[in-house]
Amino acid sequence: MLKDKKVAVVGNQTSVVLNKNGEFVHLVDTLLASQISVSKVFAPEHGFRGKADAGESITDGIDSKTGLPIISLYGNNKKPTPVQLQNIDVLVFDIQDVGARFYTYISTLHYVMEACAENNVDVVVLDRPNPNGNYIDGPILEPEFSSFVGMHPIPVVHGLSMGEYARMINGEGFLKNKMQAKLWVISMKNYNKEDTYQLPIKPSPNLPNAKSINLYPSLCFFEGTNVNAGRGTDLQFQVFGSPYLDAAIFPFEYTPQSTEGAKSPKHLGKLCYGEKLTDAKNLNRLELKWLIKAYQNTANKEKFFNNFFNKLAGNATLQEAIQAGKSAEEIRATWQEGLAKYRKQIEPYLLYSN
Structure with a gap:
């Protein structure tokens, strides 16, 4: 899918591949070693190496190892511009999520898909387990409270892998003007959402274990x-x-x-x-x-x-x-109708059993 294509990567410190020696190698290095033409990297909140504070402004730069330009997708530039996507055929998205609505990597996914739909660039999502994928819970977001820490009418704990989430973004018409990105999800083998999954690399600086x-x-x-x-x-x-x-x-x-x-x-x-x-x-x-x-x-x-x-x-x-002094159970009861509708809504997008 990537051979002879001009490729960009959306990634961070979790975007790794396990090599034959049992070592983690960054996806960018892996693709370059496989003669894939990677021309630039887009980095989400916390940066390409994942060391920045939550909410900290991330600046563009150059990756010291590969010399590739790194473009920040945080701060004022949350969505790739047409200029940044010029001469790109495929954008590969590979970031470890943790399954919470306010964890901003799903918002980055939305903007990446939207930009690619507008600029005729294919999106390939390399799927990864959701460590909180064994349950769905919380209030459904109301549209007037939409922000970068919650863009879609979903519960706080959404229960989806990143690939499933991308399928939902397309299928539910969440993108501007109900556009659809040309999406390919590379799904996982042998994944069950009830399984406990220990992340080998911390997904952001303040989630260490x-x-x-x-x-x-x-x-x-x-x-x-x-x-x-x-x-x-x-x-x-x-x-x-x-x-x-x-x-x-x-x-x-x-x-x-x-x-x-x-x-x-x-x-x-x-x-x-x-x-x-x-x-x-x-x-x-x-x-x-x-x-x-x-x-x-x-x-x-x-x-x-x-x-x-x-x-x-x-x-x-x-x-x-x-x-008002409501108990936790009284509050939780108000979520149940919305959660039941959501569970039915996501059925077409599910790739894994639970």
Whole structure:
């Protein structure tokens, strides 16, 4: 499919191939060694090598190993331009996702597919397992809350591989003017969504291990509050805390520091009171109990939520329900009708059993 074609790659540090010696080799190096004409690389949030902070501006550059130009797909240039796609026949998309709506690589996939549809460039998605693919949960995003951390009317935990997600983008007419990209999904063999999948390379700087990836969909809501979710520690998305929580109720103490991937974490240098969740059982649903407990025991409830929370939730009702004192189960009950419709909606796009 790539032979004698002019190829571009959308990739990051997870875009690797296991060689015969049991070593990970970057996809770009693998293609070049196979005499495939790769002319440029597009890099998503966190950059080509995956070391930038969440939300940090990524600049264009040159890959020191191959000399290929690297074009950032984050910040002001989230979508490849016609000029950037000139003389490209095929764009290969290979990025490890973690199955949460607000993890921005699926938004990058949308913009890449849209640009390729507009410029007559084929899209090849190299599929990878979804480490949170064994369940579907959370509220469906409402269109007025669409943003780069949630572009489509899907639940927080969408249950799809990247290839399945690309098929849904095409099939549901999510692209501008309901265009469809010319899409090829290279599917996996022997993959079952119920299987536990340990990512061999961390997908972003603040998801260092399987525990953080499992807790991420539930703890990422804290990004829309005044609570730190472990950024600036070596327990990212495995602890939460703030200076405003009750130390008697939240006895775990830590102080966020400036680290690679979290140069200016929330509450930098301040003592935080919270919980350590490294011993929590593996989740198979979106868990709200920690968010509700933190809200109920914060020093100043009016300053708990920030403007980012509703974008993460995809609605205004989750914040309102928590403020009204609703229980986790009462809130979860309001999601079920939307989740049932979503499960039926995605059936045509599924490639794997579960």
